[in-house]
Amino acid sequence: MKEIKKGIVELEGRGATRKLGLEIANALEPGDVVALVGELGTGKTALTGYIAEGLGIKEEVVSPTFTIVKLYEEGRIPLAHFDIYRLGGSEELLDVGAGEIIGGRYASVIEWADIAADILPADSLLVHLSYGEGEDERRAEIL
Amino acid sequence: MKDDRLLTLGIETSCDETAAAVVADGRIVMSNIISSQIDIHTQYGGVVPEIASRKHLERINDVIQNALNDAEVRASDIDLIGVTYGPGLVGALLIGVAAAKTMAYALDKPLIGVNHMHGHIAANYLEYQELDPPFMSLVVSGGHTEIVNVTDYNKCEKIGGTRDDAAGEAFDKIARVIGLGYPGGPKIDRAAREGDRNAIHFKRVYLEEGSYDFSFSGLKTQALNYLNSERQAGREINTNDVAASFQEAVVEVIADKAVSAALEFKRNKIVMAGGVASNTRLRELLEEKAAEHGIEILKPSPLLCTDNAAMIASAAYYAYRCGERSGFDLDAVPGLEF
Numbered sequence: 001m002k003e004i005k006k007g008i009v010e011l012e013g014r015g016a017t018r019k020l021g022l023e024i025a026n027a028l029e030p031g032d033v034v035a036l037v038g039e040l041g042t043g044k045t046a047l048t049g050y051i052a053e054g055l056g057i058k059e060e061v062v063s064p065t066f067t068i069v070k071l072y073e074e075g076r077i078p079l080a081h082f083d084i085y086r087l088g089g090s091e092e093l094l095d096v097g098a099g100e101i102i103g104g105r106y107a108s109v110i111e112w113a114d115i116a117a118d119i120l121p122a123d124s125l126l127v128h129l130s131y132g133e134g135e136d137e138r139r140a141e142i143l
Numbered sequence: 144m145k146d147d148r149l150l151t152l153g154i155e156t157s158c159d160e161t162a163a164a165v166v167a168d169g170r171i172v173m174s175n176i177i178s179s180q181i182d183i184h185t186q187y188g189g190v191v192p193e194i195a196s197r198k199h200l201e202r203i204n205d206v207i208q209n210a211l212n213d214a215e216v217r218a219s220d221i222d223l224i225g226v227t228y229g230p231g232l233v234g235a236l237l238i239g240v241a242a243a244k245t246m247a248y249a250l251d252k253p254l255i256g257v258n259h260m261h262g263h264i265a266a267n268y269l270e271y272q273e274l275d276p277p278f279m280s281l282v283v284s285g286g287h288t289e290i291v292n293v294t295d296y297n298k299c300e301k302i303g304g305t306r307d308d309a310a311g312e313a314f315d316k317i318a319r320v321i322g323l324g325y326p327g328g329p330k331i332d333r334a335a336r337e338g339d340r341n342a343i344h345f346k347r348v349y350l351e352e353g354s355y356d357f358s359f360s361g362l363k364t365q366a367l368n369y370l371n372s373e374r375q376a377g378r379e380i381n382t383n384d385v386a387a388s389f390q391e392a393v394v395e396v397i398a399d400k401a402v403s404a405a406l407e408f409k410r411n412k413i414v415m416a417g418g419v420a421s422n423t424r425l426r427e428l429l430e431e432k433a434a435e436h437g438i439e440i441l442k443p444s445p446l447l448c449t450d451n452a453a454m455i456a457s458a459a460y461y462a463y464r465c466g467e468r469s470g471f472d473l474d475a476v477p478g479l480e481f
Contacts, residue, residue, distance in 0.1 A: 041364040063308045066286030097234050
């Protein structure tokens with residue numbers, strides 16, 4: 001992964017979330033993992049959508065909560081979008097075949113990554129999303 | 144007993160359920176086995192559903208055998224084999240596809256790969272013996288919220304879908320936040336009956352004029368903001384009112400768009416499909432709004448609304464009648480579109 005600025009970013013509205021998503025997309029290389037952590041409604045799927053946009057994926061990114069993973073092949077780098085909200089732990093993530101996807105030719109974005117933190121690569125980009133002051137504001141902590 | 148009817152064996156393993164069924168002439172359910180029903184007593188109780196593909200592997204042979212036994216036919220009596228090849232979890236889909244290919248090869252019978260979502264729509268052919276296309280279909284489930292214009296048995300076009308969360312997913316997430324547990328859809332439905340749907344106003348999201356797409360992510364955020372501000376103010380939260388108000392905001396938009404789509408494409412029937420089709424308020428509101436325009440609402444029984452293999456068998460039968468065949472190179476396609 002190319003260098004990306006670490007620290008806290010205040011996201012005041014969708015435009016700021018998009019800017020962060022495009023920036024992350026720009027830094028991604030095959031095999032990279034973006035681990036998204038944050039409560040319901042803090043914008044994990046939205047951020048993933050902007051990362052996909054930055055990779056040149058035209059298809060709409062919808063929440064894959066029920067299928068756990070959705071693969072997008074059309075971008076600069078193919079994207080694997082995981083949403084592991086329903087899973088009980090890393091073993092179940094491996095059961096859905098994640099072992100063959102993560103670290104391979106795909107860049108992976110994993111929502112609710114804390115559920116399977118023990119099997120994620122040590123160099124994963126961790127983005128912690130939380131609510132900001134106002135209703136449309138979010139905070140991203142990049143680690 | 145084998146008679147002159149065309150018997151289709153359907154196999155479905157796209158997500159949580161391992162299922163097999165035998166359907167005669169695409170319309171008559173001879174058997175319909177869903178594995179989670181067998182051990183429903185041990186499985187039920189707020190747990191995250193088992194999604195491991197090895198569970199499908201452990202069960203698939205028994206489930207198929209049970210389907211044949213229940214239908215009182217032998218494997219050699221089967222004329223056609225239909226199987227879900229997407230969308231779904233890749234490891235889960237592969238088990239069903241491998242089983243179907245093996246049986247088709249061993250029995251020397253045609254194989255049809257079925258799109259799971261087409262199967263949900265076909266569930267209505269099992270419920271309503273006289274139903275023929277064209278009609279408008281509303282497919283609502285944990286993973287889907289789609290409006291589909293069905294022009295023939297093997298022809299349909301998705302005219303709108305969710306841009307973020309599916310309706311069932313939104314119900315599941317809000318149910319968890321207000322402490323109702325899993326599965327969220329039925330629990331929200333039940334709690335909502337005790338609540339006031341006008342207690343809290345959540346803004347309806349209709350997107351652009353004329354769009355049949357949905358967005359429920361913002362609604363989810365509205366509900367979370369409401370819960371946070373109430374908690375911060377130290378006010379007690381009425382779970383039933385939240386459930387009723389949230390559900391109303393979801394189903395009202397769905398009902399409005401489905402009726403608009405039926406009117407635009409001049410369809411006199413809206414055929415519901417998928418697990419969320421069992422939501423009582425969605426059906427009630429849809430019937431109310433449709434009745435104003437003389438549109439009829441059809442919905443399969445709850446057993447046929449959930450993931451099952453009878454619907455896959457029916458869809459396979461009609462695909463077969465329309466001349467479709469799958470080869471032994473049939474593969475699972477997890478992200479299969481409509």
